[in-house]
Amino acid sequence: xxxxxxxxxxxxxxxxxxxxxxxxxxxxxxxxxxxxxxxxxxxxxxxxxxxxxxxxxxxxxxxxxxxxxxxxxxxxxxxxxxxxxxxxxxxxxxxxxxxxxxxxxxxxxxxxxxxxxxxxxxxxxxxxxxxxxxxxxxxxxxxxxxxxxxxxxxxxxxxxxxxxxxxxxxxxxxxxxxxxxxxxxxxxxxxxxxxxxxxxxxxxxxxxxxxxxxxxxxxxxxxxxxxxxxxxxxxxxxxxxxxxxxxxxxxxxxxxxxxxxxxxxxxxxxxxxxxxxxxxxxxxxxxxxxxxxxxxxxxxxxxxxxxxxxxxxxxxxxxxxxxxxxxxxxxxxxxxxxxxxxxxxxxxxxxxxxxxxxxxxxxxxxxxxxxxxxxxx
Numbered sequence: 001x002x003x004x005x006x007x008x009x010x011x012x013x014x015x016x017x018x019x020x021x022x023x024x025x026x027x028x029x030x031x032x033x034x035x036x037x038x039x040x041x042x043x044x045x046x047x048x049x050x051x052x053x054x055x056x057x058x059x060x061x062x063x064x065x066x067x068x069x070x071x072x073x074x075x076x077x078x079x080x081x082x083x084x085x086x087x088x089x090x091x092x093x094x095x096x097x098x099x100x101x102x103x104x105x106x107x108x109x110x111x112x113x114x115x116x117x118x119x120x121x122x123x124x125x126x127x128x129x130x131x132x133x134x135x136x137x138x139x140x141x142x143x144x145x146x147x148x149x150x151x152x153x154x155x156x157x158x159x160x161x162x163x164x165x166x167x168x169x170x171x172x173x174x175x176x177x178x179x180x181x182x183x184x185x186x187x188x189x190x191x192x193x194x195x196x197x198x199x200x201x202x203x204x205x206x207x208x209x210x211x212x213x214x215x216x217x218x219x220x221x222x223x224x225x226x227x228x229x230x231x232x233x234x235x236x237x238x239x240x241x242x243x244x245x246x247x248x249x250x251x252x253x254x255x256x257x258x259x260x261x262x263x264x265x266x267x268x269x270x271x272x273x274x275x276x277x278x279x280x281x282x283x284x285x286x287x288x289x290x291x292x293x294x295x296x297x298x299x300x301x302x303x304x305x306x307x308x309x310x311x312x313x314x315x316x317x318x319x320x321x322x323x324x325x326x327x328x329x330x331x332x333x334x335x336x337x338x339x340x341x342x343x344x345x346x347x348x349x350x351x352x353x354x355x356x357x358x359x360x361x362x363x364x365x366x367x368x369x370x371x372x373x374x375x376x377x
Contacts, residue, residue: 004221006067007252008259014060019053023267023274026050031111033275044275050270052107054280057260058100061287062093063203066258072252073179087142088246088294091159092134092253093196095290098135099192099281102127107277119280123221128189131286136160136184139293140177144229144245149297157229157245159284160184165296169244184293187301191292192285194308196314197334202270204336206261208307208357213258215304215361217290219368220250221231223295226372229319240375243297250294257287298365 026032032048033211070086105127119127130282139160146162162180164173175183199205224230224247226240244250261284276284292301302309314335321329339349 001222003068003072003248004217004252004255006071006351007064007256007326010067011057011060011064011256011259014063014128015057015260016266017057017263018060019128019264019267019274022056023050026052026274033277034110046272049275051111051275051277052104052279052284053264053268053274054100054103054276054278056266057257057276057280058096060260060263060282061253061257063095063252064260065089065093068252068256072248086144086246086249087138088159088249089253090289091139091177092250092287092294094135094138095131095188095286096257096283098131099128099188099286100279102131102280103196103280103282106280106282120209126188128192128282129185132185132188133290136181136188139184139290140180143366145149157243160293161244161296164298166299167368168296169297182241183298184289187292187298188286190312191289191301191305192282192346194289194305194312195285196278196281197310198308198336199276199278200334201336201340201346201350202272203265203268204353205281205284206265206268206276206352208305208348209288210258210265211354211357211361212288212305212308213254213261213284213291215296215365216288217251217254217258218365219297220244220247220254220291222368222372223247224251238244244294244296247295250291253287254291257284264330297368300364303360303367306363306365307357314338 008308012377022026028048031050033046033051094160102119106124110118140158142156145155160180161168161169162175162177163171164175164183195209197204198208223242223244226242228241228243264276264280268276288301288305292298292304297304311334314330315333317329317331320326331341332338334351336353339348
C-alpha cells in the first residue's frame with residue numbers, strides 16, 4: 001500500500017507542477033489547438049489553447065512508477081514482494097506511452113497544418129492496431145517466473161489471458177492465443193477511441209479517466225490482497241483468490257495515472273489552460289484497455305467505462321442513422337456537443353457526465369465485490 005500511495009503522490013505533484021511549464025513551452029512553440037469549423041460556435045473562443053498536455057501526465061505516471069518502486073520493500077512476514085520491474089509494467093506503461101505517441105503524431109500534424117484534420121483515420125487506426133498487436137503478443141508470451149519460499153516456480157501467469165473474463169477468467173470461454181491477441185487489439189482500439197471521443201469539453205475526459213483508473217487501482221490492490229500466488233494469503237478450499245500476474249504493479253500504475261490526471265485536471269478544468277489532446281486521450285485509453293486485460297475484467301470494462309461507451313454509441317448511432325435515413329438523431333455527435341447545442345452550459349454537461357461515469361464505476365465495483373462475497377460467504 002505504501003508504494004501505491006507514494007506513486008499517487010509523486011504523480012500528482014509532478015503533473016500539478018509540470019503542467020504550467022508545459023503550458024509555457026507549448027504556448028511559445030505556438031502549439032495551439034485548432035478548432036473544427038463545424039463545431040459548436042462557443043468553442044471558437046478556445047482556439048489557440050495549448051494542446052498535447054497529455055505528455056505531462058504520461059511522463060508523470062512513468063516517474064511515479066519509478067518512485068513507487070523505490071519505496072517498495074519487503075514487509076515483515078511478506079513472502080512475495082514485487083520489487084523488480086515486470087513485464088506487466090512494460091505492457092501497461094508501453095500501451096500508455098506508445099498509444100500516446102500515435103496521438104502525439106496526430107496533434108503535431110494538427111498544429112503544423114493549422115487545422116483539425118491531423119492524422120487521417122486510416123493512419124490512426126493502423127497505429128492503434130500496431131500498438132495493440134505488439135503489446136498483446138508480449139502480454140501472452142512471457143509467463144511469470146516467481147518462486148515461492150522453497151524456490152519452486154509458482155503463479156506461471158501471463159499479463160493477458162487466453163480466456164474471456166468478467167470478474168475473473170471464465171474458464172468455459174477459452175479462445176486461444178491468436179483470438180486473444182485479436183481481442184487485445186479490439187479492447188485497446190475501443191478504449192482509446194472511447195476516451196478520445198469523450199475528450200472535447202474542459203476536464204470531461206480527464207475527470208472520467210480519474211474515476212476509471214481509481215477503480216482499477218482498487219480492483220488490482222484487492223486482487224493483490226487475495227492473490228493466489230502469495231503464500232501469506234492462507235489458501236483454504238473456501239478461500240477465493242485471483243489468478244492474475246503482478247497485481248501490485250497494476251495497482252501502482254493505475255494509482256499513479258489517476259494521481260497524474262488529478263494534477264493535470266487542476267489546469268484542464270473549465271476554463272482550460274491546456275488540453276490533453278489526442279496524446280493524452282489515446283495514452284489514457286491504451287492504459288485503461290491494458291488494465292482491463294491485466295486484471296482479467298474485460299467484460300466489466302464497458303460498465304467501468306460506461307460513460308465512454310455511451311458517448312461512443314452516440315457517434316455510431318449518428319453515423320448509422322445519417323447513412324441509412326439521411327437524418328440525424330442528435331444535433332451533433334459526440335453526445336456532449338448535442339447538449340451544448342441544446343443550451344446546457346459546459347460546466348453542467350461536464351459535472352453531469354462525471355456523475356454518469358461515477359455511477360458506472362460504482363456499479364462495476366459493486367459487482368466485483370459482490371462476486372467476492374458470494375464466493376467466500
